[in-house]
Structures are given as C-alpha cells and as structure tokens.
Amino acid sequence: MSGDSVPWALPLARFQTSEREATTLFGELRKPLLRYLVCLGLSSDEAQDVVQDSFLSLHRHLSAGGSQENIRSWLFRVAHNQARNRQNSYARRFSAPLDDAGAEWVLDEATPESALLEKEKLQRLGHAIRTLNAAERECLLLRASGLRYREIGDVLGIATSTVAGTVERAVKKLAEKCNV
C-alpha cells in the first residue's frame, strides 16, 4: 500500500524547528493526499490547492501547540473536509470514476492478450466502483492510501468497527460485480 513509509507517529518535535523535516513530511504525504483528493473528484488544480491549505493548517495547528499524534490521519481529515466544502453536489463528488485509470498502465505490461484481459477486468472494476456508496468508496480510497482502520475512522468521523464493516461490504460488492 502507498503511504506505508509514513510512520504512525511522526517525529514532529523537529517539524517546528527543522525545515528539512517539514520538507520530508510534505514529500511523504503530498502525493497520497493528492491522489486521494483526485479520486474524490477534485480537479488536479483544486487538489493542489487543498493540499497546500492542509499543510498551512498543519503549520498553524503545530504553531498553536496542537497535538502531534497521528498527523497522517489529521492531514487526511483536514483535506477530506476541505474537499467536501469544495464539492457542491454529491453527483459531482463521485462523478469522476476510477474507470480506465489503470488501463494505460496495464497496456504497457506483458503480452497484448493478457493486457487486453487485464484492461477488461479493470473496466469491469470501474463499473463496479460506481455502484459503491459514498462511505464505501471513501473507506476503500483511504485504505488504498495506506491508512489503518482506526485512521480511516478518524478521517471520516466514524467508529473503527464501522470502518471494518464498510470495507468488508465494499470489497465483497466489488468481487461480486467483477465475477472474481
């Protein structure tokens, strides 16, 4: 999973004093945040703005002596809320499917036959993803970002057991729709 290199508790005592640490943190979390926001339906520019605002909020949070525990889920929560504020309608929010996102990547792989099969499979998955509800999709996206169930619960404001149930349901739904 992406984002595994980010430790559970980041060494943020140094964050306020060392610019290098801040740069490291930005470098570690910027891409997963961007990817999550784009998959939520934000444009690339909007996602960049939200990531910048999130890191500014983090700076203010730390400057004000805020908690340094579990900064990853803190950043994801701030970015998630900002994305929600920017998205006016539910339809737009999930109108950007992951559909053929992986198709180009697959076409570079292996033989043309296997590439075609993989592409079809990904297309089926894309259609299946559309059938997920908001919570299921958000849970899967955060899971793909490398967040633990507890962190996902923090981001979405739900219990860890609810996250477990939602992820289980979403994965089963995808497996059924994709006939795997």
Add this chain to the structure above:
Amino acid sequence: MCEYSGRLVAWLDNELPDQELPDQEATNVEWHVRHCAECRKAVRAYQEVSGAFLVCYEAAIVARPRSRMTLRIAGGVAAAVAILALVLLAQQPRLERLSVRLPSPAHAPAMAFEKSAPPAPAVAVRQQPAAPAPIHSQWMAEEPVVEVALPADGLFPPGAVPQGFSFIAEVRFQQ
C-alpha cells in the same frame, strides 16, 4: 455461508480487533481459511479485487485527462479575449495626419542629392491629355494635374464592382 466470512477482509488487512494478541482470532481465521475451500476462494477474490483497486488508484493521478469542460472553458476564454481585442482595436481613434510643411534647409547636404530615387509604384499613370478646360478653371489657379487610375479589383473583393469600372484619382501638386 461460513461464520468467518465476515472477517476475511479485516484478516487480510491485519485489522482484526484483537490482532495484536497472538494465537487468538487471527490464528483461528488463518486455520479456518486453510481448511475451508469456500473461504480460500473468497480470500483470493478479495486479494485480486483489492490489488486491481490499488492499480486503478495508483494510476488515477497519472492517467486522468483534463476534463472536456476545462477545455471548453479555456476555448471560450480565448475566444472572448480575441473578440475583446478586436473591439478595442476597432474603437481606437484614428489619427489624422496633419499637413506640416517643413522648411527646406538652407544648405542641404550634398549626399541627399546623390541618392537614387525609389522605384515608382506600379500603377498606371497617364498624363491627362489636352482636355477641355474645366468649368472651375476660371476661378482656380492653374496647377499641373495627374490622374492615377486604380483598378477596382485591387480595392474591392471580386464581383463587388461591375466589370469595366475603375477609379480615377486626381492628384494636384502645389508649390
């Protein structure tokens, strides 16, 4: 339906509630999956779907093209800017050329007279033949008159002017 079927994804994610306790639930699920063909098949399917989802997710930021709406907006903005520029250019006041007569220098440099004259424009210039004196010639001073005939095709688009028409400009030189 197996009693462990609701915990397979959490088990795959190492997220069972008491995962941290060794030889507890995780071990039970693991043992069960080894011996239950149905759960084994389900686990394989969940792994495959999770992997495919991850591929899509990883590729999303790279493969996502610019939306058509963005392109349309950009095109609209470009067209609006072009129209605005044309309107502004059209509204710009025309500068009238004032007739300023510069006094000729008392002693012009000799080099000025050595320069050859620029080639004459390729227009049909004909000296007016001895035409009957115009009516106003009686009250105007006698001046040399040159008529310049300009082909109509050069001024108007083809077909705009009937065939055979041409424009004649009278040029007067004052001393």
